[in-house]
Amino acid sequence: MTRLPRRLFHLYKNRRFHLRGTCPVCGRYSAFICKDPQSLRGDLFCFFCRSSSRNRHIAKILAQSILPGAKSIKEAVKDSGVRIYNTNACGSIHRALADSGYYLCSEYLPEIPFGTIDERGIWSEDLQNLSFGSDNFDYIITEDVLEHVRDYRKAFTEIKRVLKSGGKHVFTLPLNICKNTARRVDISRGNDIHVLPPVYHEDPLNDEGALVYTDFGRDMLDELEGMKMPTQIRFSEYEDKFSGIFNSMVLISTKQ
Numbered sequence: 091m092t093r094l095p096r097r098l099f100h101l102y103k104n105r106r107f108h109l110r111g112t113c114p115v116c117g118r119y120s121a122f123i124c125k126d127p128q129s130l131r132g133d134l135f136c137f138f139c140r141s142s143s144r145n146r147h148i149a150k151i152l153a154q155s156i157l158p159g160a161k162s163i164k165e166a167v168k169d170s171g172v173r174i175y176n177t178n179a180c181g182s183i184h185r186a187l188a189d190s191g192y193y194l195c196s197e198y199l200p201e202i203p204f205g206t207i208d209e210r211g212i213w214s215e216d217l218q219n220l221s222f223g224s225d226n227f228d229y230i231i232t233e234d235v236l237e238h239v240r241d242y243r244k245a246f247t248e249i250k251r252v253l254k255s256g257g258k259h260v261f262t263l264p265l266n267i268c269k270n271t272a273r274r275v276d277i278s279r280g281n282d283i284h285v286l287p288p289v290y291h292e293d294p295l296n297d298e299g300a301l302v303y304t305d306f307g308r309d310m311l312d313e314l315e316g317m318k319m320p321t322q323i324r325f326s327e328y329e330d331k332f333s334g335i336f337n338s339m340v341l342i343s344t345k346q
Protein backbone atom coordinates (compact mmCIF):
# COMPACT_ATOMS: atom_id res chain seq x y z
CA MET A 91 0.00 0.00 0.00
CA THR A 92 1.41 3.40 -0.95
CA ARG A 93 1.37 6.40 1.35
CA LEU A 94 -1.96 8.01 0.52
CA PRO A 95 -4.05 4.80 0.56
CA ARG A 96 -2.33 3.83 3.84
CA ARG A 97 -3.27 7.19 5.36
CA LEU A 98 -6.86 6.85 4.19
CA PHE A 99 -6.97 3.31 5.53
CA HIS A 100 -5.83 4.48 9.01
CA LEU A 101 -8.25 7.40 8.86
CA TYR A 102 -11.10 4.99 8.29
CA LYS A 103 -9.88 2.24 10.62
CA ASN A 104 -9.45 4.63 13.58
CA ARG A 105 -12.59 6.66 12.90
CA ARG A 106 -14.13 6.05 16.33
CA PHE A 107 -11.09 7.63 18.03
CA HIS A 108 -11.02 10.91 16.08
CA LEU A 109 -12.23 13.96 18.00
CA ARG A 110 -13.39 17.45 17.13
CA GLY A 111 -12.99 20.65 19.08
CA THR A 112 -11.06 23.89 19.45
CA CYS A 113 -7.30 23.48 19.38
CA PRO A 114 -5.54 25.36 22.25
CA VAL A 115 -2.39 25.57 20.12
CA CYS A 116 -3.64 27.13 16.87
CA GLY A 117 -7.04 28.30 18.15
CA ARG A 118 -8.98 26.80 15.23
CA TYR A 119 -12.00 24.52 15.33
CA SER A 120 -10.42 21.34 14.10
CA ALA A 121 -10.47 17.60 13.73
CA PHE A 122 -7.98 15.63 15.88
CA ILE A 123 -6.94 12.65 13.83
CA CYS A 124 -5.98 9.36 15.47
CA LYS A 125 -3.12 7.48 13.82
CA ASP A 126 -2.39 5.05 16.65
CA PRO A 127 -5.08 4.26 19.26
CA GLN A 128 -2.41 2.63 21.46
CA SER A 129 -0.65 5.93 22.23
CA LEU A 130 -3.28 8.67 22.27
CA ARG A 131 -1.13 10.94 24.48
CA GLY A 132 1.28 11.56 21.61
CA ASP A 133 -1.38 11.18 18.93
CA LEU A 134 -4.72 12.80 17.94
CA PHE A 135 -3.09 15.25 15.55
CA CYS A 136 -4.77 18.60 14.86
CA PHE A 137 -5.72 18.84 11.21
CA PHE A 138 -4.34 22.40 11.01
CA CYS A 139 -1.26 22.67 13.27
CA ARG A 140 -0.37 18.96 13.74
CA SER A 141 -0.34 19.37 17.54
CA SER A 142 -0.69 16.16 19.55
CA SER A 143 -2.85 15.61 22.63
CA ARG A 144 0.22 16.28 24.83
CA ASN A 145 1.03 19.54 23.01
CA ARG A 146 -2.55 20.75 23.45
CA HIS A 147 -2.61 19.92 27.16
CA ILE A 148 0.54 22.01 27.72
CA ALA A 149 -0.87 24.80 25.52
CA LYS A 150 -4.20 24.84 27.34
CA ILE A 151 -2.57 25.09 30.78
CA LEU A 152 -0.12 27.74 29.59
CA ALA A 153 -2.86 29.80 27.93
CA GLN A 154 -5.13 29.70 31.00
CA SER A 155 -2.23 30.67 33.24
CA ILE A 156 -1.30 33.69 31.10
CA LEU A 157 -4.81 34.87 30.16
CA PRO A 158 -7.75 33.02 31.75
CA GLY A 159 -10.42 32.42 29.13
CA ALA A 160 -7.97 32.56 26.20
CA LYS A 161 -8.83 30.13 23.42
CA SER A 162 -5.23 29.38 22.48
CA ILE A 163 -1.62 30.12 23.41
CA LYS A 164 -1.41 32.46 20.41
CA GLU A 165 -4.24 34.56 21.82
CA ALA A 166 -2.90 34.40 25.40
CA VAL A 167 0.64 35.42 24.51
CA LYS A 168 -0.28 38.25 22.12
CA ASP A 169 0.32 41.61 23.84
CA SER A 170 0.94 39.83 27.17
CA GLY A 171 4.63 40.76 27.40
CA VAL A 172 5.41 37.41 29.09
CA ARG A 173 8.87 36.00 28.44
CA ILE A 174 8.76 32.34 27.41
CA TYR A 175 11.67 29.95 26.98
CA ASN A 176 10.95 26.69 25.15
CA THR A 177 13.59 23.94 25.29
CA ASN A 178 12.28 22.66 21.98
CA ALA A 179 12.79 24.42 18.65
CA CYS A 180 10.38 22.38 16.57
CA GLY A 181 6.81 21.16 16.82
CA SER A 182 3.43 22.85 17.02
CA ILE A 183 3.94 24.89 20.22
CA HIS A 184 7.18 26.28 18.86
CA ARG A 185 5.51 27.23 15.57
CA ALA A 186 2.61 28.91 17.39
CA LEU A 187 4.94 30.99 19.60
CA ALA A 188 7.85 31.60 17.21
CA ASP A 189 6.67 35.08 16.19
CA SER A 190 6.05 36.25 19.76
CA GLY A 191 8.33 39.08 20.75
CA TYR A 192 9.50 37.59 24.04
CA TYR A 193 10.04 34.00 22.95
CA LEU A 194 13.32 32.06 23.00
CA CYS A 195 13.90 28.47 21.96
CA SER A 196 16.85 26.13 22.21
CA GLU A 197 18.00 22.64 21.39
CA TYR A 198 20.79 20.50 22.82
CA LEU A 199 23.30 20.90 19.99
CA PRO A 200 26.71 19.75 21.26
CA GLU A 201 28.29 20.38 17.83
CA ILE A 202 27.63 24.12 18.33
CA PRO A 203 29.16 25.96 21.32
CA PHE A 204 26.61 26.18 24.13
CA GLY A 205 25.30 29.67 24.74
CA THR A 206 25.46 30.65 21.05
CA ILE A 207 22.63 31.17 18.60
CA ASP A 208 22.51 29.74 15.08
CA GLU A 209 21.28 31.33 11.85
CA ARG A 210 17.73 30.02 12.47
CA GLY A 211 17.55 31.87 15.81
CA ILE A 212 17.88 28.66 17.84
CA TRP A 213 20.05 28.72 20.93
CA SER A 214 22.42 25.83 21.60
CA GLU A 215 21.88 25.15 25.29
CA ASP A 216 22.75 22.57 27.91
CA LEU A 217 19.95 22.53 30.49
CA GLN A 218 22.52 21.66 33.16
CA ASN A 219 24.35 24.94 32.57
CA LEU A 220 22.16 27.54 30.87
CA SER A 221 23.78 30.65 29.43
CA PHE A 222 20.86 32.94 30.32
CA GLY A 223 20.92 35.42 33.17
CA SER A 224 19.05 34.78 36.41
CA ASP A 225 15.41 35.86 36.96
CA ASN A 226 14.83 36.08 33.21
CA PHE A 227 11.66 34.20 32.16
CA ASP A 228 8.00 34.06 33.16
CA TYR A 229 7.53 30.57 31.70
CA ILE A 230 9.79 27.69 30.72
CA ILE A 231 8.44 24.75 28.70
CA THR A 232 10.07 21.33 28.67
CA GLU A 233 8.22 18.52 26.87
CA ASP A 234 9.58 15.03 27.62
CA VAL A 235 13.13 16.39 27.89
CA LEU A 236 14.26 16.00 31.50
CA GLU A 237 14.44 12.20 31.48
CA HIS A 238 17.20 12.59 28.85
CA VAL A 239 19.32 15.10 30.79
CA ARG A 240 22.39 13.51 32.36
CA ASP A 241 22.00 15.22 35.76
CA TYR A 242 18.35 16.17 36.21
CA ARG A 243 19.05 17.94 39.55
CA LYS A 244 21.36 20.42 37.81
CA ALA A 245 18.66 21.01 35.19
CA PHE A 246 15.97 21.72 37.80
CA THR A 247 18.40 24.08 39.59
CA GLU A 248 19.15 25.96 36.37
CA ILE A 249 15.48 26.19 35.41
CA LYS A 250 14.73 27.71 38.79
CA ARG A 251 17.64 30.15 38.48
CA VAL A 252 16.54 31.60 35.13
CA LEU A 253 12.85 31.84 36.09
CA LYS A 254 11.60 35.06 37.59
CA SER A 255 10.17 34.89 41.09
CA GLY A 256 6.63 33.52 40.64
CA GLY A 257 7.61 32.17 37.20
CA LYS A 258 6.42 28.75 36.14
CA HIS A 259 8.03 25.67 34.69
CA VAL A 260 5.35 23.88 32.62
CA PHE A 261 6.53 20.40 31.74
CA THR A 262 5.88 16.78 30.86
CA LEU A 263 7.98 13.73 31.58
CA PRO A 264 7.27 10.04 32.15
CA LEU A 265 6.33 9.93 35.85
CA ASN A 266 5.43 6.80 37.79
CA ILE A 267 3.83 7.96 41.04
CA CYS A 268 3.83 4.38 42.37
CA LYS A 269 7.65 4.29 42.47
CA ASN A 270 10.59 6.41 43.58
CA THR A 271 12.97 8.03 41.13
CA ALA A 272 15.66 5.71 39.75
CA ARG A 273 18.75 6.70 37.81
CA ARG A 274 19.23 4.32 34.91
CA VAL A 275 22.83 5.52 34.49
CA ASP A 276 25.48 6.04 37.19
CA ILE A 277 26.87 9.53 36.52
CA SER A 278 28.94 9.80 39.71
CA ARG A 279 32.15 9.29 37.71
CA GLY A 280 33.22 11.01 34.50
CA ASN A 281 31.78 8.39 32.17
CA ASP A 282 28.29 6.92 32.02
CA ILE A 283 27.83 3.50 33.61
CA HIS A 284 24.55 1.81 32.78
CA VAL A 285 22.99 0.29 35.89
CA LEU A 286 19.79 -0.63 34.02
CA PRO A 287 19.47 -1.73 30.39
CA PRO A 288 19.73 1.31 28.09
CA VAL A 289 16.41 2.70 26.90
CA TYR A 290 16.13 5.17 24.03
CA HIS A 291 13.21 7.39 23.03
CA GLU A 292 12.54 8.68 19.55
CA ASP A 293 14.52 11.85 18.82
CA PRO A 294 13.86 13.99 15.71
CA LEU A 295 17.49 15.23 15.83
CA ASN A 296 19.19 11.87 16.30
CA ASP A 297 18.55 8.62 14.41
CA GLU A 298 19.89 6.58 17.35
CA GLY A 299 17.29 8.10 19.67
CA ALA A 300 17.77 9.85 23.02
CA LEU A 301 19.07 7.87 26.00
CA VAL A 302 16.85 7.85 29.11
CA TYR A 303 18.96 8.73 32.17
CA THR A 304 16.20 8.86 34.77
CA ASP A 305 12.93 7.12 35.56
CA PHE A 306 11.05 9.73 37.58
CA GLY A 307 8.93 8.76 40.57
CA ARG A 308 6.84 10.41 43.27
CA ASP A 309 9.83 11.63 45.32
CA MET A 310 10.67 14.04 42.46
CA LEU A 311 7.77 16.15 43.70
CA ASP A 312 9.31 16.23 47.22
CA GLU A 313 12.68 17.23 45.73
CA LEU A 314 11.06 20.11 43.88
CA GLU A 315 9.21 21.18 47.03
CA GLY A 316 12.56 21.15 48.88
CA MET A 317 14.00 23.41 46.16
CA LYS A 318 11.15 25.89 46.74
CA MET A 319 9.59 24.88 43.41
CA PRO A 320 6.25 23.47 44.61
CA THR A 321 4.68 21.42 41.84
CA GLN A 322 1.11 20.61 40.85
CA ILE A 323 0.06 17.73 38.62
CA ARG A 324 -2.77 18.38 36.16
CA PHE A 325 -4.40 15.33 34.64
CA SER A 326 -6.50 15.66 31.53
CA GLU A 327 -10.23 15.52 32.24
CA TYR A 328 -13.16 14.01 30.41
CA GLU A 329 -14.35 17.44 29.26
CA ASP A 330 -10.97 18.05 27.65
CA LYS A 331 -12.00 15.80 24.81
CA PHE A 332 -13.33 19.04 23.29
CA SER A 333 -9.75 20.25 23.09
CA GLY A 334 -8.69 16.84 21.82
CA ILE A 335 -6.74 16.01 25.01
CA PHE A 336 -6.64 12.46 26.24
CA ASN A 337 -4.59 10.48 28.77
CA SER A 338 -2.22 13.33 29.53
CA MET A 339 -0.44 14.70 32.59
CA VAL A 340 1.26 18.09 32.82
CA LEU A 341 3.31 19.37 35.78
CA ILE A 342 3.64 22.99 36.86
CA SER A 343 6.33 24.18 39.25
CA THR A 344 6.22 27.73 40.58
CA LYS A 345 9.38 29.51 41.74
CA GLN A 346 8.92 30.85 45.25
Ligand SMILES: [Zn+2]
Pocket residue numbers: 113114115116117118120136137138139140141
Ligand atom coordinates in the same frame (compact mmCIF):
# COMPACT_ATOMS: atom_id res chain seq x y z
ZN1 LIG B 1 -4.26 23.13 16.03
